[in-house]
Amino acid sequence: MSTSFTFPEGMTPYTHHRGRPLYRVQGVETMAAGSSHMNFLHSGEATRGGVNQGALLRAGEWIGSGTFRNSLFLEPWAQMTSVRDLNLVIEFAGALRVRVTRVSRGQGAELLHETTLQSASRTRHVISLGSPGDYPESTRLFWHIESAGVGAQLFDASYCAGVAPSQDCRLAVLMRTFGRTADVKALLQRFIDAAADEPFHAELLRHMHFLVLDTTPGSETAWDDEWLSALNVDVHFGPNLGGGGNAGHLIKLFNEACDASDAPPTEVLILDDDLSMSMETLARYFMFVAYRAQECLTSLPVLMKSRPTVVWEDGGFWGRLNFHEAGDFSRKRNLFPNLLKHGLTLDNFEKVDQFSPLNTCEYATFIFFGLSAKSLRKLGYPVAFFLRGDDIEMSLRAQEAGLQMITNPNLAAWHEPAHSYGQEYMAILHGIIINLRYGEHDASFYARYFEDRMHEHASIDDEVGLTLYRDILLELLNTKSQVLTDDFQQHYLTKLKALSVHRMTRLPDVDREALERRAREEKTLLVPFVYPGYHSQVRKFRNVVLINHPLRSYREVPPMPIAAKVSLMAEYGQLMMRLTEEFDTIVTHWRARLAETGGETFWQRIRDRYAGQTRQLATWRRPQAAVTADAIQVSHDAQAGAAADAATAKLVNRLRGAALSHEQSHQSLAANDTGEAGSDMADSEVDVAELPMDFDAEFYLVLNPDVMKSGMSATTHYLKFGQLEGRRYRV
Structure with missing residues (x-):
């Protein structure tokens, strides 16, 4: 299969x-x-x-x-x-x-x-x-x-x-997951539910094909649900190679399928496994690329799940246009992104117009990463980073290839940021490797960076932080490292397991806020768990507590024995010296590895290596009968006209009933006061034969709401008053 x-x-x-x-x-x-x-x-x-x-x-x-x-x-x-x-x-x-x-x-x-x-x-x-x-x-x-x-x-x-889009636009949506099978299925179910209510969405699903690589152990039977037959979807199972590795593996499977197809997808969209977005966003994206007149890479504004009106990013620039480089537009890059519109709040409408200019950027994440299949072939594959940085590197590669990147404000997704010791390890290690290829800093920049990390964490006796950055240095200097090799995932699985033992305690918001309020009076120093700053007066505090703000979690730092601290700092200093002395060799080494793992040959080896562990779990196909445009009439003039038939009267009655439901008791009292029965008011007092042949009583009430409120029948009012007043009785 x-x-x-x-x-x-x-x-x-x-x-x-x-x-x-x-x-x-x-x-x-x-x-x-x-x-x-x-x-x-x-x-x-x-x-x-x-x-x-x-x-x-x-x-x-x-x-x-x-x-x-x-x-x-x-x-x-x-x-x-x-x-x-x-x-x-x-x-x-x-x-x-x-x-x-x-x-x-x-x-x-x-x-x-x-x-x-x-x-x-x-x-x-x-x-x-x-x-x-x-x-x-x-x-x-x-x-x-x-x-x-x-x-x-x-x-x-x-x-x-008013002009037809490309009639051969075919979209492949690629999703990979480890441990989030339920989230991926929930997103697919949302698309199906939306299409059930909206014929246009149903039509577009015919032009989409979903490919899922699920590396979650035990997920082999999770994709047997009959409801998936409402989609074109193929699900594969394989080894867990991390976010970047799984993306590369999935793209390799996708390319193989394209090579075997007479009419493969023309567009590719990579989605994260834990984002939240609507079918309407997916439909808007499809129509945008169906009309797209030039090649570009497209992403979208990403907002926070926990604070849904706060923008996390709207694309970004890698290590540029920020305070660390004083707005430098050169290729000198630091290790932090500048996230566009980061922290922008949409609690009201004052800032909506900030999305109106065309937003060009330098990189976007694999939360939502869309491009043509032709451009994807040209760029190659994500490099073999387990997590963090694979999307940044591919974005910078696209920029070098002349592919413009934009974010489309008519689209939006929600995602929750997170950080940990393991993610910091990968973010910095990969950020440096990326900059060795795409930046211009010399050895002194990186030596100074690690020196700052050493002084900050040593000042608060944070042995975990000191060890974390020392280990990054060790890996950068290790020419036999498994990073960016065929065995890349083994390094990360070992390292992440070791870092996971440093647990932090999550507190409810009420307790967290109370802790932070009382910290100073109780002589507790609260600092971020990464980038805590240098604290020369730390001895004045009774204790030091590290905060992971995104996760609302805490860890108290125990005192570090002076001998262990001196020994670790001495090792740190030696590694920084080696970094300076061996910098040219390090640059050449990592540039070569980066180039290799983004290419076809590397991912063919990965495909062959794990062929026995990779298999197709499920194949579902959506019925391909066309979703025809319905027969709702379209008006050409400012006034929309329609014949008043039985169906018309029924609909008008429904509208009238909805509009008057809150006034029924008032009308009942009015009828009692006049001695008449609401809309049945004394038609015998007028000559119905004098009514125009095309008189529409239901529409007379629609067009003259004061008549309906009065309780007088349309016929009586028109013959007594409306005719003289020149009131309309039909469209």
């Missing part, structure tokens, strides 16, 4: 307008992540029922999309795609007012379009918005929809392109 690709030909349009197909590029994001204001602005309960399920808007209620997740940021479309005909398609029933607004960074809001729409049946109305390239730079668009009259039902509001 091996992976084979089956993709449909062509893409079904979202709808048609005046004989032209329209293809949706951005629908409504409804996934709950943090506060509801990330998705919508609205009055009262205006989102009850949910957009896409037919949100009911009572009289005067409104809903707006000028938010982080439902604004349309134009720069990626204007600069990177072939879209030159943009439209907003409103799917609704009832009566509503629509406003479309643009905001360009540094300018005020400008109303682009305003119209009133009315239809008793479910209808789509198309508003032309022109070309994304015709707007000022750094523009976002959003809509504001308000119920007019009795109320309305909003089913969808989608931005659509």
Whole structure:
């Protein structure tokens, strides 16, 4: 059993307008992540029922999309795609007012379009918005929809392109995991559930193929669920080679499948196994690459799961554009990334426009890493880092190859950052190896870095920290190291196991905050567990406690015997001397290894070596019947018209009932006061024969909400008052 690709030909349009197909590029994001204001602005309960399920808007209620997740940021479309005909398609029933607004960074809001729409049946109305390239730079668009009259039902509001995308766009989504089988399956289930409610999502799933490499022991039977048949998915089982190693192994399996296919995927998206994202984000990405007019590597804003309105990163620059280098744009790089928009809070709407300019960056993580299959072949494979740095190195390699990298603000994902002694070990070791290839620092920079680490951790008697950085030095100087060899994972498995014994205690937030408040009065020195700073007055404190802020955990530092401390620092000094003396040899050694493990030959050896431990667990295929565009009528004019038939009357009654449910008791009292029975008021007093032949009683009430509130029947009111007042009774 091996992976084979089956993709449909062509893409079904979202709808048609005046004989032209329209293809949706951005629908409504409804996934709950943090506060509801990330998705919508609205009055009262205006989102009850949910957009896409037919949100009911009572009289005067409104809903707006000028938010982080439902604004349309134009720069990626204007600069990177072939879209030159943009439209907003409103799917609704009832009566509503629509406003479309643009905001360009540094300018005020400008109303682009305003119209009133009315239809008793479910209808789509198309508003032309022109070309994304015709707007000022750094523009976002959003809509504001308000119920007019009795109320309305909003089913969808989608931005659509009037030109067809690439009809052979085929997306492969690659996911690898160790220990997070349930998380990966939950994400796939989310995609399936979304497609069950949204035909357009269902259509796009036909054009996607998911490849999963699960290295979790015992997961062999976890992929037998029948619900997976709603996807095109292949699941492989193999040895755990770490995040970077598993990525390289999976890409090798993917390339083999492509070589054996007549119509392989044209696009590749690498996803992390513990991110949270919506099917709408995946759909927006697919349509973006289907229209993409130039090669680029695409990522997205990543927010924190624990603080969903806080941005962790929006791409980044590796070791540049930060205070450590005083804003230096040269190739002199330190060992820390500058994460763009890091810490930006979206608790309100003031900072949404910061996402409007096209965001070019230097590196992105494998949380979300998208590029064409052609570009992936050109770049090669991730280097054989177990964890940390594999995505950075591949990003820098892409930059050297001339591949532009952007983040697309119309997409978003949530992920939780974490750090530990093991991750610090890999981050620094790999960061130095990367800089030996892509940076320009000489030996003194690295010697000074390790000297700072020695002084800081020695000042607080932190033997674990001292040993950690000493071991990194040892590995850099070890020309027989297993790092970046065929046995690379063995080094990490041994090292991570040794570092895991240094456990930290996690405290509940209440206790943690109390501890930090009382620390100074109790003469406790609280410092970060890495980069604690130099503390010359540490003896004034009764104890030293290390903090791992992301994990909210703590570890008290025991006093270090002076003999052990002196011995460790002496060894440290000798290693720094060797680093300086042998620097040229070290640079040559690690550059050669880095180049080898990013290439085809290395990963073919890994594939052959673990062929006996790698097997295909499951193959599921989604039925390939086309998801046809539904027959909802599309209006061409500002006023949407429809015949008043039995179905129309039923829908209007539903809208009217929803709008009046909160007034029923009031109307009952009014009827008692007048001695009449609500809407049955005295039709005998008027001559029904005088009604126009096309009089629509239901629509008269929709168009004249004051009549419905009065309790008078449509017929009576029109013949007594409405005719003289010139009131409308139909669309």
